[in-house]
Amino acid sequence: xxxxxxxxxxxxxxxxxxxxxxxxxxxxxxxxxxxxxxxxxxxxxxxxxxxxxxxxxxxxxxxxxxxxxxxxxxxxxxxxxxxxxxxxxxxxxxxxxxxxxxxxxxxxxxxxxxxxxxxxxxxxxxxxxxxxxxxxxxxxxxxxxxxxxxxxxxxxxxxxxxxxxxxxxxxxxxxxxxxxxxxxxxxxxxxxxxxxxxxxxxxxxxxxxxxxxxxxxxxxxxxxxxxxxxxxxxxxxxxxxxxxxxxxxxxxxxxxxxxxxxxxxxxxxxxxxxxxxxxxxxxxxxxxxxxxxxxxxxxxxxxxxxxxxxxxxxxxx
Numbered sequence: 001x002x003x004x005x006x007x008x009x010x011x012x013x014x015x016x017x018x019x020x021x022x023x024x025x026x027x028x029x030x031x032x033x034x035x036x037x038x039x040x041x042x043x044x045x046x047x048x049x050x051x052x053x054x055x056x057x058x059x060x061x062x063x064x065x066x067x068x069x070x071x072x073x074x075x076x077x078x079x080x081x082x083x084x085x086x087x088x089x090x091x092x093x094x095x096x097x098x099x100x101x102x103x104x105x106x107x108x109x110x111x112x113x114x115x116x117x118x119x120x121x122x123x124x125x126x127x128x129x130x131x132x133x134x135x136x137x138x139x140x141x142x143x144x145x146x147x148x149x150x151x152x153x154x155x156x157x158x159x160x161x162x163x164x165x166x167x168x169x170x171x172x173x174x175x176x177x178x179x180x181x182x183x184x185x186x187x188x189x190x191x192x193x194x195x196x197x198x199x200x201x202x203x204x205x206x207x208x209x210x211x212x213x214x215x216x217x218x219x220x221x222x223x224x225x226x227x228x229x230x231x232x233x234x235x236x237x238x239x240x241x242x243x244x245x246x247x248x249x250x251x252x253x254x255x256x257x258x259x260x261x262x263x264x265x266x267x268x269x270x271x272x273x274x275x276x277x278x279x280x281x282x283x284x285x286x287x288x289x290x291x292x293x294x295x296x297x298x299x300x301x302x303x304x305x306x307x308x309x310x311x312x313x314x315x316x317x
Contacts, residue, residue, distance in 0.1 A: 004311040005120075005132035006063075007083035007090040016089060017062020019307035022165060022194055022218035022254035023278055025049055025066045025082055025090060027073040029262045041262070046081050049259040052278060053086035059282040063089040063307070065254075067135040067165055067194075072097040073262070076124045082259075091311075094119035094131035094156070096149055098139040098167065105145050112152035113159065120160045132311070137167035142176050150177060154184035157191070161315045165192040165216065170228070171199065174208050174215070188212035190313045192252060195219060197238045198229040205242060209250040214310060218254035221280040222273065232275065236285060239302075240292035248298040252306050255280055 003010040026045050033040040056064070068074040076092070083090050094116045096104070104112055119131045136153040138146050157164050164181070168174040174193040181191055189212050196205055197217030208215050217239055223231045242251060257278045261269055270277075275284075281303075289299060 002312045002314055004091060005130040007079050007092055007129050009128075011089050013308050013312050015062070016304075016308055016311065018060060018282075018303045019063040019065065019252075020061065020254040020278065020281065020303075021065045021192060021252040021307055021310075022067050022216050022256050023064045024068045024072075024256070024258035025064075025079050026075055026259050027068060027261045028075040028078065030073060030075055032262075042075070042078055045260040045262075046078060049078070049082045050085050052259045053082060053088050055279050056088050057086060059279055061088055061278075061282065063091060064278065065091045065093070065133055065165070065307075067093045067133070067167075069093050069095045069097055069135045071099060071101050074124075076127055076129055080127065080129060091132040092124065092129055093133045093135040093165070094124070095133075095135035095153055095164075096137070097135070098137035098146060098149075100145050100149060107148070109148050109152040109155055112148065113155040116153065116156035117159055120156065120162050132162060134162055134164045135167070136164060136177075138173045138177060139167065139169050142173060142180075147180060150180045151184055154181050154186045157186060158184070159316050161190075161313070161317070163190050163192070163310050163313070166194045168193055169195050171196050171201075172204065174213075178208065178211055178213055187313070187317070189214065190310065192216045192310065195256070197235045198226070200230060200234060200238065202238055202241050202245075205238070206245070206247065209242075209247055214250050214252060214306065216252050216254060218252070218256050220253065220255045220285050221257060221275040221277060222255075223275060232280070232285065233288070236288045236292055239289060240294050243294045243298045248294075248301045249306060251302050252310070253281060253285075253302050
């Protein structure tokens with residue numbers, strides 16, 4: 001039986017269950033705390049995260065994919081603490097966010113790929129936790145440094161077989177991401193193009209999926225974040241239309257939610273975004289999708305079968 005790496009070690013893919021493919025345990029100022037440790041409020045963050053995962057357990061969620069790479073505020077020690085307190089699997093990411101650190105600018109894709117492969121095959125930092133997915137990001141435009149990042153991720157993917165998930169914002173960057181991945185010889189069915197479904201442009205989503213890709217409709221609960229976006233009710237309409245057209249086998253779902261962000265604070269985060277919580281899909285969106293005509297089988301496809309298939313497509317190539 002195929003396995004996937006989690007923060008508790010390898011888990012059989014048959015045990016993943018309902019999976020949210022784009023979430024964050026926490027986004028932390030680990031670089032700040034290295035210099036000003038008195039600012040670190042990790043205890044409050046751990047407590048908030050444990051409460052959050054207890055709510056996920058109650059709703060039958062089996063796995064969340066934490067897509068927080070090192071330069072977005074990944075705190076692997078905190079993730080280990082949270083994982084020890086919950087039955088929900090946490091799949092951890094290597095890769096890099098779009099604000100590429102100066103250290104990596106000017107380096108070639110293979111050097112960057114080596115760093116990603118190290119976190120996949122050996123472990124993150126000095127821990128035994130191995131990354132189970134590669135997170136890559138493009139924001140506003142794809143600058144040369146971002147093209148290096150995308151090519152590095154594709155090469156690490158091909159060397160290890162570990163899948164890729166992306167931040168594509170605006171969403172139209174997804175086609176450019178696919179172009180670069182295709183040039184690197186990547187199998188697009190093993191890659192998730194993220195942050196889709198935020199606009200009423202189903203033809204664009206069909207183009208991504210017709211090219212072989214999987215899309216992540218992964219901003220449920222984020223409202224009024226961008227004037228060009230519709231709210232979660234609009235995302236429901238998009239998913240329902242795509243499911244009616246036979247695309248349920250190429251869609252995964254998530255919230256892009258985060259348990260705590262140091263610069264926002266736990267309570268501040270909740271006050272500003274009351275729906276941006278990792279229980280919004282089971283509590284609100286799943287019933288809304290069913291009411292919009294999505295079948296129980298299609299919902300299960302998007303939450304269980306498709307994530308499992310992404311992680312079961314293994315092996316270097």
